[in-house]
Amino acid sequence: MDSNDKHVEQFKSCHEGRVLTKLNRLRESKVLTDVTFKLEDGEVSAQKTILAGYSDYYEKMFTTGFKEGFNEEVEVKEIKTSILDTLFTFIYLQVIDISDKTVYQLYEASDYLQFDDVKGYCVSFFNKTLAIGNCVSYRSFAQRYQLLELINKCDKFIVDNLESVSKGLNFKELSIDEAEALITLKQKKDFCQDSILKAILSWIKHDVAQRHQFIKRLFQVIDVKKLSLALLKEVVENPEEWIQKTDFFIGVLNPEYITHIKTNQRVVSGEASKVTFEFMIVGGFEAKHNVHIYDVLEKHFRETKASFYERWGSISAKIKNCVYVAGGGGAGRGTNSVECLDLNHVNVCWNNLSSMVVDRWCASSAVLNGQIYVTGGWSGNELSSAEFYKPGLNTWTKIVPMKTTRYQHATVSYKGSLFVFGGCDGLHKLNSMESIQPSEGKWKLLKPMKQKRRGLCGVVYNGEIYAIGGEGLKSVERFNIQTKTWSIVSSLNYKRKGACACVVNKKIYVIGGSGDSESETTIEVYDGMINEWKIETNMDAARYLASVVTL
Structure with a gap:
C-alpha cells in the first residue's frame, strides 16, 4: 500500500461497561484504589479519577488543593458505609436500588455530595410510592x-x-x-x-x-x-x-x-311528629311526691309539679298529652287513687281522677289501644286481678284475673296483647310469663324466663320484650315474640330491684332501684346496636320503687 494513502477508519468498542464493571469489582476488593473513605461504621475505597469524572464535588476535592485531595484516607461524617458504597456503585455501574429504608439517606448524601442524578431518582421514588403510611x-x-x-x-x-x-x-x-x-x-x-x-x-x-x-x-x-x-x-x-x-x-x-x-x-302515618327525648320520673321510696323530667340529649333534670299523693310502688302511663299515675304508697296496703298531669301545663296542679277498683302497691301497667291496663300488685295480699282505665269516660273496669298472683312484676303491651312476667306470688320469686288479648278475655302461659325475677322492670325494645334486673340481679334477658324464646343479653352494671325503665331515642333507660350502693342514685342506658350498658348519669336523690314514662 502506498505510504501516502490517507484512508482512515474509526472503530468504536462498547467496552466501557465492561471496564467500569471490572473497576468496580477491583474497588470492592480494594485493588488499584487510591483513596479510602473512613466512616463511623466502616470504610469504602475507590479510584479518585472515577469519582472526579462523575462528581463536581470530588473533582474539586482532588484537583483544587483541598487537603483531603492529597490524602489516601478521607474522613466522612454523617453518612453510613452502606449508603456511600451504594452511591459509588452507581458511579461505576450507572444503576441504583432505592427502597423505603434507604431513600432518605440516599437523598441526604446525594445532596451533600452533589449527586444530582440520584436526587432526582429519589424524588421519583417519593412520587411513585406516596401512600397513607408515608405521606406525612x-x-x-x-x-x-x-x-x-x-x-x-x-x-x-x-x-x-x-x-x-x-x-x-x-x-x-x-x-x-x-x-x-x-x-x-x-x-x-x-x-x-x-x-x-x-x-x-x-x-x-x-x-x-x-x-x-x-x-x-x-x-x-x-x-x-x-x-x-x-x-x-x-x-x-x-x-x-x-x-x-x-x-x-x-x-x-x-x-x-x-x-x-x-x-x-x-314521618308517622303521613304526618310529621317530633322525636321524643325526655322521660318523667315519678315518686319513689325517698322521693314520694317528687316528679322530675330528664332530657337524654341535654342530660339535664328539671323538677315539675309534685303529685298530690305519695307515689312509691305506683304505676305511670302516658296517653296523648297527659301523664297518669295510680296506686302505690300507703301503710302496707297501697292506694287506689289516680291523678293526671297535663303536659301542656306541667307547672299546674295534678288533677284527681276516678280511683281504681282495687288498692294496688307494686302493680305494673301498660297502655294498649288508648287505655291503661294495670295488673296485680299488693293490697294486704298478693293480687291476680287486673283492670283498665278509659280516659274518655274516666272509668275503671275489671278484666279476667291472671293465672298467677303477682306483685313487683312487669307488664308490657305489643301488637294488641298484654304480657306479664316475673314478680313474686308471696312465697316465691317468679319466672313465669302470661299474656292476654283483652278482646279474647283469656290469659295464656308462655315460656318462662331463664331466671326468677322479683322487682324487675320491663320494656318492649326493637320488637322484643326485655326483662331487666330484679332482686339480687343485674342480668337481662329478652323474649322474641315470634319464636317465643328467651335469650340472655349484656348485663347491667349494678344489681337493680325496684327500678323502672323506658325507651327513649332508640335506647333503654333504667332508673334507680336497690341492690348495690350505687343503684338507687344512677341511671343506666342500653344501646342495642352494641349490646352494652353504660352509666348515663347520677341523680340527686335515690329512686327506689319509682315509676317512669316516656314523654
Missing part, C-alpha cells in the same frame, strides 16, 4: 429540602385522605403547627368537616396531657354546622372524659347535636 413523613422531608412539587403532591394526598392519614403514628407525632397546617388545608377544601374533627381527636388523644392546651386552638378550625349528624351522635353520646369537660363540647358540640336532633322530624 414524605411531606416533612420535602419541606426540609424545599421540594415544592413533592410538597404540593403530599398536601393534596393528605387532604384527600385525612381521616385515614390521621390514624397513623406519623400524623399523631406531628407538632401542633404541623398538625394545624394540614387540618387548615382540609378545612379550606371540604364542605363536610367530619374528617377534620376525627383528625383533631386523633392527634389530641395521642397525648392528652401535653396537648390539652391546644384544644381550643384546633377546634376553632371546625365549622360544626358542617359536621354530619352521624358523627355528632357518635362523639356526643359516647364522649371520652377529656373532651366531655372542654368548653368546645359543652358550649358548641353538644348544643349543635341537640339542635340537629330536636329539629329532626319523623
